[in-house]
Amino acid sequence: MLTKKQLFTRGMLDISPHMLSVIPFGIICGAIGVELGFHPYLVYAMSFIIFGGASQIVFLQLLSGGASSLVAVASVGIINSRHLLYGAVLSEYLEKLSFIKKLLISYIVVDQGFAESNKFFKKNKGEEFLYYHLIGTGGTLWVCWQIATLSGIILGSFVPEELGLKFAIPLTFIAIIVQDLKKIDHVIVMITCGLSSLLFFDAPFKSYIIISPLIALFVAALLLRLKK
């Protein structure tokens, strides 16, 4: 049985490689916000209040492009609706937590933290304080995200755009799912999702980001039925 501290540290270690892409992306996020002409306090407030990388950039780009705040808010909600799926997966492991703890831990559920903690949870179902691993991954992401966006706001675009560091984002997610390429059913689900996302890329409110996972999960359900 691992102690709370061990689980927390393990979470921090498991998530730390992803900082290679999260930190540059955070700096870019902060710099873009200021470049688009938003007040630095507002740009930072987003990292604290919304805490969702891509959705923060989309929000600012929409507003600066003249979209109504309703459109901008709705887009953030739709882009982030994928967290509903993460929550559904994590709920099994967080079931025993008190309601208050569930409310608190929800704030730090983000893509990479969900992915790494979910991998750990699947292998260590017997641990009593599993959620400390999620606090380790989510907490590390939160701290680094705040520091990175703040640096971007203060220093501006000191990271040259020519470096194309945005490209680190797909790479981080490739690293997360690449081992599942060994399983043919997962490969089919991934390709379904990927192709759907390209097909529905122009759908309103960036809704491709939730439409394509739903299509892919539907295909997954069909595959499970075929397996039997």
Added chain:
Amino acid sequence: MTLASIIFAGILTYFTRMTMIALISRDMLGDKIKAVLEYVPSAVFPAIIFPAIFINDYGTFIEMNDPKLFGALVAVIVGYFSKNIIATISAGLASYWFLIFVVFN
């Protein structure tokens, strides 16, 4: 005005995170749904990966000789065999930079 929108967007985002964790009990999900949920990472992350590689900043499809395509391919191969996150990201970035700064320059 903008701050109010940010707060609304934040509340909305928080609800997407909290709803399934705090308001749904696991018993409400049947075994079939649990089995399908096993696929969530594979069903969600390609929706972030594919557009970031195949669609450029102007919302159109990339050319087949785009450096991102090569970088992604290298990352997949290195990631598959090394099982190492840092190696995957660095290999992808390094091959991408090699193309844009050395080959195409």
